Amino acid sequence: RIIAMAVRVLVGCKRVIDYAVKIRVKPDRTGVETQNVKHSMNPFDEIAIEEAIRLKEKKVAEEIVAVSCGPEKCQETLRTALAMGADRAVHVQVDQQQYESLQPLAVAKLLSKVVEKEKINLVVLGKQAIDDDCNQTGQMTAALLGWPQATFASKITLVDDKLEVVREIDGGLETIQVNMPAVVTADLRLNEPRYATLPNIMKAKKKPMEKLTPSDLGVDITPHYDVISVEDPPQREAGTKVDSVDDLVAKLKDKGVL
Amino acid sequence: PDALTSLLRSGSLHSQSTVRQSESQGTPSSIESSSTKESTRSKLWAVACSMSLWKICRLLVLPSRFYCTKITSIEEHVVDTLRSIVGQNNVSQSRAVREQHGRDESYHKCKAPAAVVWPQTTEHVSRVVKVCSDNRIPMTPFGTGTGLEGGVNALEEGVCIDLSKMDDIVEVNAEDLDATVQPGVTRNRLNEYLRDTGLWFPIDPGADASLCGMGATSASGTNAVRYGTMRENVVNLEVVLPCGTVIHTAGEGRRTRKTSAGYNLTNLFVGSEGTLGIITQATLRLYGIPEKMVSAVCAFPSIQAAVDTTVQVIQSGIPVARIELLDEVQMDACNRYSGLNYEVAPTLFLEFHGSESGVDSQAELAGDIATDNGGSSFSWASDLEERNRLWKARHDCLYANLALRPGCTGIATDVCVPISKLPDAVVAAKQDIVNSGLTAPIVGHVGDGNFHCYLVINPEDENEMRQAEEFGVRVARQALAVGGTCTGEHGIGQGKTKLLEEELGDSGIAAMRKVKDMFDPNNLMNPGKVLSNRKQSL
Numbered sequence: 001r002i003i004a005m006a007v008r009v010l011v012g013c014k015r016v017i018d019y020a021v022k023i024r025v026k027p028d029r030t031g032v033e034t035q036n037v038k039h040s041m042n043p044f045d046e047i048a049i050e051e052a053i054r055l056k057e058k059k060v061a062e063e064i065v066a067v068s069c070g071p072e073k074c075q076e077t078l079r080t081a082l083a084m085g086a087d088r089a090v091h092v093q094v095d096q097q098q099y100e101s102l103q104p105l106a107v108a109k110l111l112s113k114v115v116e117k118e119k120i121n122l123v124v125l126g127k128q129a130i131d132d133d134c135n136q137t138g139q140m141t142a143a144l145l146g147w148p149q150a151t152f153a154s155k156i157t158l159v160d161d162k163l164e165v166v167r168e169i170d171g172g173l174e175t176i177q178v179n180m181p182a183v184v185t186a187d188l189r190l191n192e193p194r195y196a197t198l199p200n201i202m203k204a205k206k207k208p209m210e211k212l213t214p215s216d217l218g219v220d221i222t223p224h225y226d227v228i229s230v231e232d233p234p235q236r237e238a239g240t241k242v243d244s245v246d247d248l249v250a251k252l253k254d255k256g257v258l
Numbered sequence: 259p260d261a262l263t264s265l266l267r268s269g270s271l272h273s274q275s276t277v278r279q280s281e282s283q284g285t286p287s288s289i290e291s292s293s294t295k296e297s298t299r300s301k302l303w304a305v306a307c308s309m310s311l312w313k314i315c316r317l318l319v320l321p322s323r324f325y326c327t328k329i330t331s332i333e334e335h336v337v338d339t340l341r342s343i344v345g346q347n348n349v350s351q352s353r354a355v356r357e358q359h360g361r362d363e364s365y366h367k368c369k370a371p372a373a374v375v376w377p378q379t380t381e382h383v384s385r386v387v388k389v390c391s392d393n394r395i396p397m398t399p400f401g402t403g404t405g406l407e408g409g410v411n412a413l414e415e416g417v418c419i420d421l422s423k424m425d426d427i428v429e430v431n432a433e434d435l436d437a438t439v440q441p442g443v444t445r446n447r448l449n450e451y452l453r454d455t456g457l458w459f460p461i462d463p464g465a466d467a468s469l470c471g472m473g474a475t476s477a478s479g480t481n482a483v484r485y486g487t488m489r490e491n492v493v494n495l496e497v498v499l500p501c502g503t504v505i506h507t508a509g510e511g512r513r514t515r516k517t518s519a520g521y522n523l524t525n526l527f528v529g530s531e532g533t534l535g536i537i538t539q540a541t542l543r544l545y546g547i548p549e550k551m552v553s554a555v556c557a558f559p560s561i562q563a564a565v566d567t568t569v570q571v572i573q574s575g576i577p578v579a580r581i582e583l584l585d586e587v588q589m590d591a592c593n594r595y596s597g598l599n600y601e602v603a604p605t606l607f608l609e610f611h612g613s614e615s616g617v618d619s620q621a622e623l624a625g626d627i628a629t630d631n632g633g634s635s636f637s638w639a640s641d642l643e644e645r646n647r648l649w650k651a652r653h654d655c656l657y658a659n660l661a662l663r664p665g666c667t668g669i670a671t672d673v674c675v676p677i678s679k680l681p682d683a684v685v686a687a688k689q690d691i692v693n694s695g696l697t698a699p700i701v702g703h704v705g706d707g708n709f710h711c712y713l714v715i716n717p718e719d720e721n722e723m724r725q726a727e728e729f730g731v732r733v734a735r736q737a738l739a740v741g742g743t744c745t746g747e748h749g750i751g752q753g754k755t756k757l758l759e760e761e762l763g764d765s766g767i768a769a770m771r772k773v774k775d776m777f778d779p780n781n782l783m784n785p786g787k788v789l790s791n792r793k794q795s796l
Contacts (some may be wrong), residue, residue, distance in 0.1 A: 020450060040454055080454045192642055198456035198546035199613075 005161060005180065006062040009052045010120040011086065012111060013068045014042040015077040016131045029229045031100070033133075041077045043088075044126025046084075048186040050193035051156060052124050053085035060158050061086045065118050069110050073094045082204035083196035087211040090114055098221065106214075106221035108140035113217035115145060121181035122163075127152055128185075135236065138185035148178040152187040291743035299702035332417065332446060333373045336393055340375050341415070342695045343385045348376040348423070356569040357398055359410065359418040363465070365669050365717060366408030366752060369420035371398060374755050378423045380504055380538040387536065388502030396782050397500075399532040401441055401471025404464075404668060407751020409475065409531050413786035419536060421470070427451055430541065436493060438541045441470035449544075457544040458483040463747070464656065470495075470537040476529030478747035483572070483705030484579040484611065484694075485545060487747065492528050496539035499780040504538070513541050526773070530785040531749050534777045548611035551579070552621050553645040556608070557601040561585060561688060561700075564604040564679040567631045568704040571608075571624050572677055578624065580609035581705040582652055585688065588659070588699035588712075592651040595658035600651060601635050606704075607652050609645075655701050659712045662697055667717045671730045674708040674746030684709055685738065687733050694729055696722075708746035731757065 015060035017023065018038040025032055055061035056250050066081035068074040069092040078089035094102055115123060115134065123142075128135035150156075150165035151224040157164045159181075167174045168187045196204075214221045242248045281512075282338045331351075341349045348746055350356070351373045360370035362637075377383045390397045396416030412418060425442025432455045439448060446466045449458050462479035463472060473495065478487035485491070489778050493515075494508040506512070524675060527534060538661035557565040564583055571578055583606055584592070590602045606628070610620040617640075659668055675683045684700065691698045691711060702709030711733060715722040734744035734757050744750075744757040765791070774781075776791055784790060 020447065076454075083456070157334070172451075192646075194642065195453050195458070196456050197549045199549050201456045224365050 005121060006124050007055065007158070007180075008120050009055065009061045009064045009068050009122045010111070010115055010118065010119065010121075011045070011049045011064060011081065012078045012107075012125040012137065013045045013049065013054050013066055013074075013081050014037050014126070014129045014131075015068065015070060015074050016042045016129055019043055025230055025232050029228050029231055031227070033108070039073070039076075040131045041080055042126050042131075044124075044128060044130070044186055044188070046193040047127050047190050048124040048126050049081050049084050049086060050191045051153075051186060053194075054191065055122075055156075055158070056085065060101075061122070065090060065114075065120065067092065067111060069102065069107055070094050070099045073238055078209060079201070079204050082194055082207045083201040084194060085118055085200070088207060091209060091211050092217070092223065093211055093213050099155075100210075101223040101226075102221060103223050103225065104134045104136035105140055105224060106219065106227075107137050108144055109219045110217055110221070111137070111141050112144040113219055114212075117217070121255060123147075123181075123183040125183070125185050127187050135185075138183050140160060142183035145181075145183070147181050147183050148180050149183045149185070150176060151185040153184050154187050154189040156184060156190070262389055281687060293670075297459055299384050309452045316382060317550075321395070322396065323763070325790040327665070332395060333393075336389065336395070337373060339389050340373070340386060342609070343389070344375050344377050344382050350374045357416070358419060359398075359403065360412055362403045362405040362408060362410050364406045364408045364416070364751070364753075365667055365723075368414070369411040370414035372415045373420045374420055376398075376420050376423045380424075380498065381711050382506050383421070383424075383498045383536055384417065385503045386417070386419060387498050387500065389407055391500055391502060391780070391782060394780060394782065396785050397536075398784050399441075399536040401468030401474070401540050402444060402465065404467045405475060405616065405751065406672075406748045407475075407745075407753055409784070409787055411752065413752060416782070421468070421536070423540070424538065427591070430455065430457075430544075432457060432544075434543055434545075435515075435544045437544055438494075438513070438539060439469050439470050440539055441537060441711050445469055445472065449545060450574055452544065456673045458547050459491075459542055461488060461491060462544055467540060470540045473528050473540050474530060474532050475749040476747070478703070478706070478708075480580045480582060480703060481609070482703060482747075483581060484577055488721045489528050491543040492524055492540055493543055495524055495527050495537050496525050497522045497535040497537055499535045500780075500783045505535075508541075511670070513544070529749070531751065531788050533774060533788050534783065548579075548617075550611075550617045550640060551645065552610045552617050552638060552640045553580075553613075554608045554610075554621060554625070554639075555600070555605060555607045555635075555637045555648050556625075556628045557603040557635040558628075559603065559632045561684050562681050563603045563633070564606050565684055565704060566731070567606060567628050568682065569677050570627045572705055574627065575621065576610075576620050576624055577612070578608055578620065578705060579611040580607065580704075581707065582607040583684075583702040583704040584655070585684075585700040588701055589651070589699075590656060591658040591662050593698055594653060596650055596654050598651055598766055607649060608634075609649075652701075655699070656712070659699050659714050663714045663716070664715045665716070669726050669730070669735045670710045670744045670748070672708070672710055672748040673742055673765075674706060675737050675740050676744030677704075677707040679742065680704060680709070681706050681719075681742040683687045683737060684743070686736055687711055690729060690732060694725060696725065698728060698729075706744070706746065750788045752787055755788065758788065759790075 018040045023032050023079040052064045056064055059141040060235055064086040065088050067079055067090045068078050075091055078091055082089055138151055139149055152168045153165045154168045155166040161180055163178045163182050165176055283381055347405040354368035355374050357368055359374050362367040377386055396414040398410055398412045400410050400418050400420040421441035426440045427443055428438040430437045444466045452458055460481050463477045473488050473492050476488050480675045493513050496506050498504050507527060568581055585604050586602050589600050589605050593600055610617045639648050697714040698711045700709060700711050711728045715726045738761055744754050744761055750758050771789055
């Protein structure tokens with residue numbers, strides 16, 4: 001089986017609050033506490049990068065470009081991507097304040113421009129970020145590029161220049177075939193990402209990292225919606241004990257459940 | 259009544275002190291006027307005796323391994339003091355909570371504490387310890403409750419100090435390869451935190467245990483053969499002593515890779531199982547995540563062949579990272595439980611860590627040794643999912659064994675012998691199992707000379723339990739006879755105190771008792787563990 005085109009992959013990495021951290025809402029309810037809190041790469045993006053690296057190890061992909069949009073600290077996330085095995089990194093610099101209102105549509109536009117610039121033909125993104133849970137960037141990027149999308153992928157195979165993707169859906173698994181170039185978003189069971197090893201972390205320091213701004217790419221990142229407030233979920237109340245089944249039934253009726 | 263309860267609550271009636279004075283509150287000493295001492299004392303003895311009879315009657319009538327019938331109270335004002343230290347919601351006397359804290363993963367009967375407290379800082383721990391100490395209340399430190407020797411069971415009730423709310427990863431120094439953690443941090447959580455630094459903490463006992471708890475029991479795991487046990491990997495500890503004083507065993511903030519400064523207090527507390535003090539912080543040594551890992555599985559015609567291979571692999575200096583033996587009974591159990599297809603024969607599971615080239619040559623050399631010993635059915639893998647599949651059998655062992663006899667529980671023996679004595683020890687243990695008619699698959703960290711016989715027994719059947727315990731003692735004594743130890747990694751807990759005496763000998767045990775008496779003269783810190791309580795004269 002000869003693969004005609006050289007697959008050049010773009011992978012998105014977002015720097016988010018580490019999944020193990022206990023989130024605290026800011027007292028002014030404008031957002032969550034991010035100062036002095038551990039951050040790491042969005043877990044679904046780790047899965048996306050792992051998949052890209054496996055494609056490269058199978059000699060299906062030729063080059064992997066990792067992209068992140070945000071302030072200076074995003075470079076740490078990109079270094080992790082490089083340590084895992086990406087070849088090059090692109091950091092789209094967005095200052096801290098603008099970053100706080102950077103939304104999926106703007107990111108999708110930025111990614112689309114990088115795709116054009118780097119002659120990418122396969123975009124692999126995490127299905128959603130664990131901070132905003134938007135699950136929009138992949139889909140919007142595909143629409144902006146006019147490419148097919150294969151979202152919630154749990155298995156990706158390249159067959160004769162087409163992508164066969166098994167998707168996780170509510171009813172089970174759905175297998176679709178899409179033409180290349182395409183956008184794929186990674187779901188949890190796609191793979192188990194490798195840990196970056198020390199020798200690779202050191203090698204990653206030498207890999208190229210390009211810095212661009214939204215204006216370099218000709219993209220307007222003005223937000224289209226405002227976050228009005230962020231609140232804690234309601235505190236769980238203590239339960240009440242009942243003495244008999246009749247009591248239980250009465251209480252359930254009171255609550256309108258029965 | 260208050261004086262009575264406080265006297266009786268002290269559990270054992272030491273001949274040298276009949277009434278405990280407490281400095282901080284006056285109630286128990288109210289009976290101290292000398293003229294009434296004699297009559298009061300005889301009254302107290304009478305009540306004491308009747309109370310003991312009552313205890314015995316209740317235990318006979320309601321025997322139960324998992325639930326506790328007795329509720330002993332701690333004086334209300336002491337509970338209030340504890341609440342004022344750790345917070346209203348961080349003290350519990352509810353039965354369910356106390357029972358949860360009265361047992362671990364071993365077969366030992368549940369012994370619930372009288373109260374459970376959750377301190378959030380070292381200062382809390384120190385103050386709680388001081389209150390308990392002043393009131394002569396026994397204390398039991400609690401990490402994740404995943405021990406295998408009944409170490410957290412509160413044999414003398416008292417207060418259980420649950421450290422899970424102290425769960426900060428205090429600092430990680432990637433360049434110095436060390437990390438400092440509080441007791442609520444478990445090993446998986448630390449490794450996930452470290453994942454983007456390229457470092458890991460390799461010691462991996464079966465459970466996702468508290469790192470400080472692992473320090474307290476000197477835990478070990480499947481890769482001890484390459485990375486050592488907790489003894490080699492704890493650099494510094496913050497400990498709250500039974501009197502409440504806080505010490506840093508290597509000095510505060512110190513974290514060097516080696517030292518010869520003074521007595522090795524760090525390793526005194528590692529393995530002390532909560533009997534000398536409470537560990538509130540540990541500084542650990544980290545390692546680089548290996549560049550490449552290769553796993554291999556190989557079947558052998560006999561246990562002897564498998565163990566001989568292990569010995570030869572170690573002796574050739576191959577830095578194997580994991581080398582685990584599963585006997586054919588275990589392989590059969592695993593095949594059935596996990597739906598696998600392995601040859602039902604003694605099998606070695608190996609893993610090699612290193613650089614790309616290094617690992618391949620290690621694996622090849624080990625493969626040659628295995629072949630020379632009659633090994634067959636090799637499988638190798640370096641891909642993560644493939645390696646996981648290969649190791650699945652080993653990881654599911656415990657559940658596979660329990661599935662052999664549903665409704666039964668597992669008791670693991672834990673002896674460790676010099677590796678040259680390993681073949682004979684395992685073969686002898688196997689013969690004993692066959693002779694006794696017990697169900698006991700064998701799994702071993704054979705690279706360390708450590709093997710476990712997992713006895714699957716019916717906990718309700720006294721006869722089986724007794725047979726299992728006797729078997730455990732026989733296997734331990736066999737190990738002791740060849741220069742081994744009765745416990746390679748699980749600890750002494752409450753079940754092996756007698757074996758420890760045989761292992762150390764009189765003068766050794768006497769020295770240990772001196773240490774215990776010095777740190778904990780009132781025997782309040784996890785009493786009955788490691789060293790048996792000395793016999794009391796009534």
